[in-house]
Amino acid sequence: MAVKLVFLGRLADLAGTHECDVADTDGVIDWTDLLAWLEVWSSADLAAAVAGEKVRIAVNGALLADKAALAAGDGDEVAFLPPVSGG
Amino acid sequence: MAVKLVFLGRLADLAGTHECDVADTDGVIDWTDLLAWLEVWSSADLAAAVAGEKVRIAVNGALLADKAALAAGDGDEVAFLPPVSGG
Amino acid sequence: MRDVRLLAVAFDPGAEIDAFSAAHAEAGGVAAFAGKVRPTDGCEALELSHYEPLSLPGMAGLADQALTRFDLLGILLVHRVGVLLPGEPIVLAAAAARHRRSAIEAVDFAMDHLKSDAWFWKREKRADGWHWIEPRSEDHRDLARWN
Amino acid sequence: MRDVRLLAVAFDPGAEIDAFSAAHAEAGGVAAFAGKVRPTDGCEALELSHYEPLSLPGMAGLADQALTRFDLLGILLVHRVGVLLPGEPIVLAAAAARHRRSAIEAVDFAMDHLKSDAWFWKREKRADGWHWIEPRSEDHRDLARWN
Numbered sequence: 001m002a003v004k005l006v007f008l009g010r011l012a013d014l015a016g017t018h019e020c021d022v023a024d025t026d027g028v029i030d031w032t033d034l035l036a037w038l039e040v041w042s043s044a045d046l047a048a049a050v051a052g053e054k055v056r057i058a059v060n061g062a063l064l065a066d067k068a069a070l071a072a073g074d075g076d077e078v079a080f081l082p083p084v085s086g087g
Numbered sequence: 088m089a090v091k092l093v094f095l096g097r098l099a100d101l102a103g104t105h106e107c108d109v110a111d112t113d114g115v116i117d118w119t120d121l122l123a124w125l126e127v128w129s130s131a132d133l134a135a136a137v138a139g140e141k142v143r144i145a146v147n148g149a150l151l152a153d154k155a156a157l158a159a160g161d162g163d164e165v166a167f168l169p170p171v172s173g174g
Numbered sequence: 175m176r177d178v179r180l181l182a183v184a185f186d187p188g189a190e191i192d193a194f195s196a197a198h199a200e201a202g203g204v205a206a207f208a209g210k211v212r213p214t215d216g217c218e219a220l221e222l223s224h225y226e227p228l229s230l231p232g233m234a235g236l237a238d239q240a241l242t243r244f245d246l247l248g249i250l251l252v253h254r255v256g257v258l259l260p261g262e263p264i265v266l267a268a269a270a271a272r273h274r275r276s277a278i279e280a281v282d283f284a285m286d287h288l289k290s291d292a293w294f295w296k297r298e299k300r301a302d303g304w305h306w307i308e309p310r311s312e313d314h315r316d317l318a319r320w321n
Numbered sequence: 322m323r324d325v326r327l328l329a330v331a332f333d334p335g336a337e338i339d340a341f342s343a344a345h346a347e348a349g350g351v352a353a354f355a356g357k358v359r360p361t362d363g364c365e366a367l368e369l370s371h372y373e374p375l376s377l378p379g380m381a382g383l384a385d386q387a388l389t390r391f392d393l394l395g396i397l398l399v400h401r402v403g404v405l406l407p408g409e410p411i412v413l414a415a416a417a418a419r420h421r422r423s424a425i426e427a428v429d430f431a432m433d434h435l436k437s438d439a440w441f442w443k444r445e446k447r448a449d450g451w452h453w454i455e456p457r458s459e460d461h462r463d464l465a466r467w468n
Binding site: 006008009010012013058060061063077079081082083084085 | 370372374375378437438439440441442443444453454455456
C-alpha cells in the first residue's frame with residue numbers, strides 16, 4: 001500500500017514527474033515525514049518549494065487549512081498546488 | 088413636387104398611415120403651416136401629438152433641436168419620432 | 175473593425191459570434207449579448223419598426239463611440255427589424271478585445287444604448303391585438319451609468 | 322440549469338452559445354465571453370493542466386455561486402485542458418437571464434473567478450521552450466471587485 005503524491009504546475013518540473021507513490025508506509029505520514037521523504041527522494045529544493053507559503057495542499061481533493069496538520073495514510077492522495085496562472 | 092411626411096411608432100396609428108405627401112406646396116412649409124395642414128388632413132389629435140414635447144422631428148435624417156425652426160421645401164422628408172421603446 | 179447591420183430576416187447569433195471571432199484572430203476574447211423575443215406574457219409576435227435615416231447611422235455612431243471608449247479590436251452590432259416570433263433573436267452586440275474586461279464593458283455599454291437610445295419602436299401582438307411598448311425607467315437608469 | 326464541462330478536445334463557442342440559448346427559451350437574452358489562445362508574442366502552444374478533484378468541483382461551485390448571486394435561468398461554463406494551439410478557444414462562460422444586466426454581470430463574475438481563482442496552471446511554448454504563466458496582479462484586482 002502507498003500514499004500517492006501529485007505535483008501540479010511548476011512543482012511537476014521540480015519533482016521531475018507528475019506523481020509518485022510513497023511506498024512501504026507504516027501507518028500515517030505527517031508533515032515532517034513528508035518533507036524528509038521529499039528531500040531524500042528528490043531534492044531539498046522540492047521540499048522547500050512544497051513548504052512555501054503559497055503552495056496549498058489537498059488530501060483526497062480537500063484543501064488543508066494548515067499544512068502542518070497533514071496526516072495521510074494508505075490509499076490517500078496528496079496534491080501539491082502552486083499558485084494558479086493568470087488569465 | 089411635395090414634402091414627404093413619415094410617421095413612426097404610435098404616430099403612424101394616429102395618422103392612419105406610415106407616410107404621406109404634402110402636395111402642391113408653394114415654397115417652404117414652416118411649423119405653423121405644418122400643424123395647420125395636419126389638423127385638416129388628419130385630426131387635431133395628430134397635430135397635438137406631433138407638437139408634444141417628447142416627439143422629435145428630423146428633416147432629411149437630421150434631428151431638429153427646435154421644432155419651431157422647421158423649414159421644409161419640395162423634395163424634403165420630415166419624420167415624426169415619438170419616444171423609442173424600451174428593452 | 176466595425177460591423178453594423180440591420181436585418182429584415184432571422185439570423186443565428188452563434189454563427190455571427192464565431193465569424194466575428196475568426197475575423198479578430200489577434201483578440202484574446204470575444205464578449206457578446208444576444209437578446210431574443212421572450213415567449214412569455216402572451217406575446218404572439220413582436221414588430222420592430224425603425225427610421226433608417228437615423229437607425230443605421232445611430233448604430234454606426236454607437237459602434238464608433240464604443241471603439242473610442244474601450245480598448246477594442248472590433249465591434250459587431252446586429253439588429254432585427256420587421257415582425258419577429260417568440261424565440262427569435264432581436265439583437266446581438268459583440269466586442270473583441272485583447273483583454274476581457276474591455277470586451278465585456280463594451281457589450282454592456284452597447285446594449286444599454288441599443289435598448290433605449292436607438293431609433294426603434296416596438297409593438298407586441300397579444301390575444302387582443304397590437305400594443306406599443308413604452309420606454310422603461312429601468313433602461314434610462316442603465317443608460318445614465320455611462321454619463 | 323447548470324452546465325459545467327472540462328474538455329480535452331477543441332470546441333465551438335458559437336455552437337455552444339446557440340444550444341445554451343435554445344435550452345433557455347424563456348430567457349430574454351444570453352451573455353457570453355469566449356477566450357482564446359492569442360497568436361501573439363511568439364506563443365506556439367498553450368498547455369493547460371489542472372487537478373480534477375478540485376477543478377471540476379470548483380467550476381461547479383462557481384456556477385452555483387453565480388446562480389445564487391444573479392437572477393439567472395441558467396449558466397454554462399466550459400474550460401479546455403491539454404495542449405492548445407493559437408486561435409483555439411480556451412474558455413466559455415455564458416449566462417441566460419430574463420434581464421440583460423443579470424446575464425452580463427454573471428459572465429463578468431464567472432470570468433474573473435475562472436481566470437484567477439480556478440485550479441488551472443498554464444504554460445506557453447515559445448521558440449526557447451516552455452514557460453509557466455504566473456498569477457497577474459490585474460486578475461486579483463478584478464477578483465476583488467466581487468468581495
